[in-house]
Amino acid sequence: DKAGHRHFMAKEIAEQPQVLGEALRFYLGEAGDRITLPGDGIDFTKLERLTLVACGTAYYACLTAKYWFEQIARMPVEVDVASEFRYREPPVTPGTMALFVSQSGETADTLAALRYCRDKAETVVSVVNVAESSIARESDLALPILAGTEIGVASTKAFSCQLTVLLLLAIEAGRQRGTLDADRLADLLSALRGLPSVIGRAIDDGATAEALSLQLAEAQDVLFLGRGLMYPLALEGALKMKEISYIHAEAYASGELKHGPIALIDKHVPVVVMAPRDALFDKTVSNMQEVMARGGQVLLISDHAGITAAQDGIWRSIEMPQVDPVLSPILYAIPAQLIAYHTAVAKGTDVDQPRNLAKSVTVE
Numbered sequence: 001d002k003a004g005h006r007h008f009m010a011k012e013i014a015e016q017p018q019v020l021g022e023a024l025r026f027y028l029g030e031a032g033d034r035i036t037l038p039g040d041g042i043d044f045t046k047l048e049r050l051t052l053v054a055c056g057t058a059y060y061a062c063l064t065a066k067y068w069f070e071q072i073a074r075m076p077v078e079v080d081v082a083s084e085f086r087y088r089e090p091p092v093t094p095g096t097m098a099l100f101v102s103q104s105g106e107t108a109d110t111l112a113a114l115r116y117c118r119d120k121a122e123t124v125v126s127v128v129n130v131a132e133s134s135i136a137r138e139s140d141l142a143l144p145i146l147a148g149t150e151i152g153v154a155s156t157k158a159f160s161c162q163l164t165v166l167l168l169l170a171i172e173a174g175r176q177r178g179t180l181d182a183d184r185l186a187d188l189l190s191a192l193r194g195l196p197s198v199i200g201r202a203i204d205d206g207a208t209a210e211a212l213s214l215q216l217a218e219a220q221d222v223l224f225l226g227r228g229l230m231y232p233l234a235l236e237g238a239l240k241m242k243e244i245s246y247i248h249a250e251a252y253a254s255g256e257l258k259h260g261p262i263a264l265i266d267k268h269v270p271v272v273v274m275a276p277r278d279a280l281f282d283k284t285v286s287n288m289q290e291v292m293a294r295g296g297q298v299l300l301i302s303d304h305a306g307i308t309a310a311q312d313g314i315w316r317s318i319e320m321p322q323v324d325p326v327l328s329p330i331l332y333a334i335p336a337q338l339i340a341y342h343t344a345v346a347k348g349t350d351v352d353q354p355r356n357l358a359k360s361v362t363v364e
């Protein structure tokens with residue numbers, strides 16, 4: 001049942017405020033002032049490092065979580081795609097928490113990577129949507145993301161719920177390890193409580209993404225740029241674009257541009273720049289200016305302050321609500337999803353069942 005939407009993907013994008021609210025209530029309780037993990041929880045003071053493993057969109061959620069765990073909990077983090085991790089036979093030291101992220105909980109490579117870690121890691125934790133899945137059952141602790149059934153092959157609400165649960169884990173790790181003071185903890189939890197309504201506003205303002213879709217649908221190639229927390233999100237935006245619109249899309253860390261990819265830029269290449277006005281904003285703007293100097297058509301996704309500061313010469317902008325910069329990947333996932341969705345609709349592709357793809361990759 002698409003609940004009046006044209007595609008399951010549109011329905012699942014629209015459901016995000018509600019499912020994120022449910023996930024937050026599960027982990028924060030009604031009062032919303034402390035994080036409670038199910039079961040015996042996790043003792044982060046005993047852990048020395050984290051190894052995060054997943055595929056596709058779930059891998060990009062893990063890449064984002066690396067920034068969070070490093071910054072908030074000051075923990076060393078390694079991230080890998082499951083298909084590489086499992087055959088590399090990496091050393092997994094006893095103080096390691098091995099964390100597997102999977103919507104379906106049945107992805108073959110992720111499950112094999114989990115089994116590889118079982119007798120090596122201190123603890124094996126999973127972040128899953130399907131509670132009765134193999135990955136959930138074979139973990140010491142399975143953390144539900146509570147996104148509800150996701151039918152569209154392109155992951156949307158599962159991604160934002162994965163991010164939310166991973167951020168809660170990083171905050172809890174920071175609290176236990178004493179790297180997060182009480183005021184900052186309270187600020188972050190308060191920002192998280194407000195997130196569903198901010199996400200709702202971003203979805204309601206989706207008309208700009210729709211208005212751009214006819215022009216984006218003409219593109220042969222699209223580049224996505226981001227720095228810091230926006231880099232994994234740029235990767236996710238490019239993946240969404242490829243898988244449902246079949247437009248070639250690549251993402252780069254903004255600072256890598258001049259090490260090669262800038263050679264791709266000409267007036268036919270739309271460049272999506274994701275850059276809230278955070279500590280890295282000015283650096284990204286200077287990369288954006290290098291793109292514009294070569295004729296690239298910049299679509300800037302930023303907040304009011306960012307767009308006001310950097311609108312000269314850009315092709316289009318999408319204005320996002322203001323949030324604590326730590327939460328920005330969850331919010332900026334919305335325009336990434338909407339751009340891909342509307343471009344795919346403009347191209348007339350099979351949005352919910354894109355060619356060559358399966359919802360759950362249960363074979364290698």
Ligand code: M6R
Pocket residue numbers: 055056057058101102103104105106107110153154155156239240243359360361
């Ligand atoms: O079920 P999983 O989260 O383990 O699936 C991982 C990937 O196959 C999945 O995220 C895939 O990349 C999506 N189609 C992305 O939209």
